Amino acid sequence: MSRSTTTSRMRLVVVQALVFSLFATLFVRLYYLQVIGGEGYQAQAADQSVRDIVVQPQRGLIVDSQGRPLVANRTSWVISVDRTLLGKLDEDQRTELVRRVSVVVDATPEDVEARLVTCGDPGSVRDVCWNGSPYQPVPVASDVSKDVALRVLEQPEDYPGVLAEQQSVRSYPRPYGINLAHVLGYLSPVTEDEYDLASERDDRSLNGASVVGRAGVEKQYDEWLRGLPGYRRVAVDSMGRVLGDDSVVESTPGDTLVTSIDAKVQAVVEKQLAARIKAQRLETDPVTGRKYVADSGAAVVLDAKTGRVVAMASQPTYDPDVWTGGISESQLAHLYSEAAGTPLLSRATQGQFAPGSTWKPFMTAGALTNGYSTDTTLPCSSGFQVGNRVFKNYESGAYGNIGFAKALEVSCNTFFYRIGYDFWQRYGSDPADIDAKDPLVEEAKDFGFGSRTGIDLPGEAPGRIADRTWKQAYYESQKGYYCDLADKPQTADTSDFVYRFAREFCLEGNLYRAGDAVNFSIGQGDTIVTPLQLARAYAALSNGGTLWSPTVAKAVVSPEGKVLRRIAPQKAAQLDVPRRYLDYIDEALKGVTRQGTMAWKMGGFPLDQVTVRAKTGSAEVYGKQTTGWVASYSEDYVVVMMISQGGTGSGSTGDGIRAIWEALYGIEGESVRPARAATPGTVPPAKLPAFLDDGSIMPPVPQKAGE
Incomplete structure (x- = not known):
C-alpha cells in the first residue's frame, strides 16, 4: 500500500471521528433540551406567547x-x-x-x-x-x-x-x-x-x-x-x-x-352671576365715564351651620368636556390666556380681591372686644383727615354722630376710619415697630383671613392681611428694584408718579403709617380675600361664632352602594367674641336689607318670614374700576357674590343675590312657598342619597328648616 493511500485513509478516519463527535454532541444537547430542561423551556415559550x-x-x-x-x-x-x-x-x-x-x-x-x-x-x-x-x-x-x-x-x-x-x-x-x-x-x-x-x-x-x-x-x-x-x-x-x-x-x-353641591341651586347661582356680569357691561361707570369692564366674578353659597359648599360659581369659566379625549394646544392656551380672562382660574377659591365694606362687621367685632361699646357714637362725616390727606366716604354721605349699627347699615367709612386711627395712635404710632399691637388685624386673623380655609379643593389661595409684618417683608423683597429705579435718570416714557413712588418706597416703604391703618379698617389697601374666605367668615356670624373648614365632599360610596367613608364637617376654630356682640352685629346687618345700602334691592321681599342679613361693599382698586360685593346670610345659608370692575356692591350684584335667596326658600313675589324651594325642605339635607341594589340613586328624605 502506497504512502498516499495510507494518508487518505487516516484523513477519512479523522473526518468520520469528527462527524461522529458532532452528532454525539448534538444528540446530547437535544436530549438535555427535550428531556432534562424541557419543562423549563416549554414554560418560557408559553410565557412568550401570552401577553x-x-x-x-x-x-x-x-x-x-x-x-x-x-x-x-x-x-x-x-x-x-x-x-x-x-x-x-x-x-x-x-x-x-x-x-x-x-x-x-x-x-x-x-x-x-x-x-x-x-x-x-x-x-x-x-x-x-x-x-x-x-x-x-x-x-x-x-x-x-x-x-x-x-x-x-x-x-x-x-x-x-x-x-x-x-x-x-x-x-x-x-x-x-x-x-x-x-x-x-x-x-x-x-x-x-x-x-x-x-x-x-x-x-x-x-x-x-x-x-x-x-x-x-x-x-x-x-x-x-x-x-x-x-x-x-x-x-x-x-x-x-x-x-x-x-x-x-x-x-x-x-x-x-x-x-354637598345642590345642582338646582348651582344652576341659579351660575345663571345669576353670568347675568349680572353681562348687565353691568352695559352700564356706564360714573367715575371713568366708560362702560364697566366686569371682567370676572364669583358666587358662593354655604351651609351656615356646617360650612358645606352648596353652590360655587366662577366667571369666566370653561367647558369641562374640553379635556375629554385630550386637549389641543390652542385650547390649553385659551384656558391660561389673560386676554380670555384666565378661565382656568377659580375666582371663588383662587381669586383675591379687596373686600371693601364687607370687611366692616369684623372690624366691629374687633372694636367691641377691645374697649369700644355698643353705645359708642362717633362722627360719620363726609371726610376724615390723616396728615395731609382727606379720606372720604364712598357709599354714604354724612350722618352726624352714629353708633356701630348705623355705621354698618349705611356703610359709613369715616366712622371706621376713626376707629382704625385710634388703635394706631394707641398701640402703633411708631410706624417702624412691626411688633406693635393691632386689635383689628388680630380680629381679622381670628375670622380666618390671611390663611387658607382648608376646603377640600386643591390650589386654594390664602388671601393677605396687609399688616406691619407683611409690609416689612414686602419692602425687603422689593427694595432693590425700587431703589435701583430711583437712582436711574428719568426717561420720557416713565411718569413722574412712578419715580416719586420709587424714591418714597426706597426710603420708607416698610413704614406702617396711619393711612395704612385707616385703609385696613374699611377693607381697602393691600389686604385681599377670596370670596370663599368671606363666605366662611359670614357663616361664623350666622352660626354663633364657629369657623368651619368648608367641604365639598360628604361621603365615598362603593359601587355596591356601601358607605366607605363619611366626610364630616371640620371645625377650624371658635371665635373669641362674646355672643352679645355677635347678636348686636347680626341685628345691625338686618338693617342693611331693610333700610340700609341693600334695601333698594329688597323691596317687596318677605323679610318678616325669611330674615336676610347683608353687607354691601365697593372696593376701589388703583388703575381699575370698582369691585362690587354683597355678603349675606340667614340662619341656614350664606350667599356671597362679587364682580371685579363691576361697580358698587348692591348695584352690581344685588339683583343676583335676591334671586338666589328667592330660589333657596321658594319665594314668589311676597309669598314664601317652601314646596317650590330649590332644595327640598329649604335646608341642605343631612342624610345621604339612597343607593339601591339596581344601581339607581334616590334623593335623601327632605329635612325641614329648624330640624
Missing part, C-alpha cells in the same frame, strides 16, 4: 347632595397601535402605516410617532410618551368618531396592527344646565414621574394608560375615584397577532363621591 393587556376601570361617579350625577362615564372609541407588529414591518411600510393612522385620527405623523415612544427611551417626549407595557397596544387617539373606528375595523388590510376599541371616558350630564367646572376639575394622562412613583410604591391602581385628576374634586379624591385596573391575558402567534383570551382579571370600578 398582559391592561383593562382600564370605570372611574367613579360624582353626584350632588340629591344623588344627581354631576360627572358620569360614557363609551368612547380609542385608536391604538400594536408596536410589536409595527416593528416587523420594513421602514417604508412602517412610515406608510403611521401616515395612514395620522390621517385617520387627524394628527401629524410626528404626533403619532411621539406617542409610540416608550418613556425614558431616546426621543421620548414628557407627558406624550407611552408609560405602559411594551406588549400592550398604544393609544394614539381617543374619543374619535364612530366613523373613524369603523374605517379601521372594516379595512384591516390597510391598518395592520391598528386597533379600534371602546373605552370609558368622562361625561358631564349637566343637570339643570350647570357648568361647575372649577369644582369638578378635569383629568389628564398619568405622567412619567407619577407612573414611576406608583411603581416604586407597588400601586396597582395606576398604569401607563391611566388618567388622573388634575383639579377640583377629581384631583382631591382621585385615589377613591380611579378604581383598580384589570388584566386580560391573551395568546398570540409568532407574528404577535392575538389568538384568543387566556385568562381575565376583572377591573374594579371606582367609588362614587357624594358632594
